[in-house]
Amino acid sequence: MSVPPAYNAASDVRNPQQVHRLADMPVHDPFIFADRKSDMYYLYSGASPRLNGVDRHGVLFYKSADLEEWEGPYVAFAIPDGVWADPQHGAWAPEVHEYRGQYALFVTLHNEDRTLEGDPVQGYARHWRGTAVAVSDSPEGPFKLLNADGPIVSSEQMTLDGTLYLDEGEAPWLIYCHEWVQTLDGTIEAIRLTDDLSSTIGDAIVLLRGSEAPWLKPASEAGSAGEVPTYVTDGCQLYRTSDGSLIMLWSSYEDGSYVQTSARSESGRLEGPWTQLEPLVREDSGHGMLFRTFDRRWMLVLHRPFKMPDSRAYLYEIRDAGDRFELAD
Incomplete structure (x- = not known):
């Protein structure tokens, strides 16, 4: 395993240090980390x-x-030269977690020139796409990739939106989406990580499939222009409620509009089974995550609309209802 140097391009960003409101900031796949050491909130998005x-x-x-x-x-991070991902092909769904004395960045990277088997689906080609992990001593970076040679899940699988989950024994897991472009019926899966987050252990388990949401219609109807039904899974995040229920946030499409929804593990464990709950927010909104404010309130941040450059971050206060999370009145 080779480790590339960090790349610090802070001087390249236009107009840093200005005061902004959320409505003014182009943000996609927002993630907020509440850093109690500095009493600062950090909002991450792709650069x-x-x-x-x-x-x-x-x-x-x-x-x-x-x-x-x-x-x-x-x-906080820029894709360095000489790694598996192409610096010009995008960085999606960044999130930062405090982990064992360091800060771990999970981000989806791409290399469109390294193709995978299979014909394009609805115009989307199959290529290297997966979550990379990088670490830093500060939530501000710069973050260094742990592995320069490939994503943390097999490069033969198109995966995205990886997040960190610690189980009852504090063992780390990667929860991620298996791309609908490759599977048609997108899934959310879990695989055990080594303690240093650099590689995986054992086989992945499927937690849920996009088609399991009863309100979700396929992105294409069977027989329409020769296409088969497809189901999107995006933005998986796991949280515990006050009564110990394990809740997953995730996103998909309903009649072509992005939706923020959730599911509950009926066993209270990662393996499920998972029951789909009613969507939290519609209106072309999604890829959200929950965080606790410094006064211990639950908040949801998501983006709306889906497409950049118009996408913005929106905050909602959330109520812990015991067996689910709900929008506060």
Whole structure:
């Protein structure tokens, strides 16, 4: 396993340190880390040459003391040269977790030139796509990739939106989406990680399939233009409620519009079985995550609409209902 150097491109970002409101910040796949050491909230999103003035894709962040005014953007990570991912092919769904004295960044990277078997599906080709893990001593980075040679899950599988989950014994797991472009019926899966987060242990288990949501219609109808039904799974995140219920946030499409939904493990364990709950937010909204404010309130952040450059982050106060999370009144 080779480890590339960190790439720090903070000086490439246009207009850093300005005060922003969420409505002014182009954000996709938002993730907020509440850092209790500094009493600062960090909002992470993908960094794009077209939108942010950087010379390569990566991860940027804004920071705020009150969730109202945000300073930034700054670059926490940029894809270095000489690794499996192409610096010009995108960085999706960044998230940062405090883990065993360090900060771990999970981000989906791509290499469109390294193709996989299979014909394109609805115009989408199959190629290397997967979650990479990088670490830093600060939530601001710079983050260093743990593995330069490939994503953490097999490069033969198109995966995305990986997140960290610690089980009852504090063992780390990667929860991720297996791309509908490859599976047609997208799945959310779990695989055990080594304690240093650098590789996987054993086989993955399927937690749920996109088609299991009773409200979800396929992205294409069978027989329409020769296409088969497809079901999207995006943005998986796991949380415990006050009564110990294990809840998963995830996103998909309903009649072509993005939806933020959730599911509950009936066993309270990762293996499930998982029961689909009613969507939390519709209106072309999704890829959300929950966090606790410094005064211990639950908040949901998601983006709306789906497509950039119009996508913005929105905050909702959340109520812990014991066996589920709900929007607060």
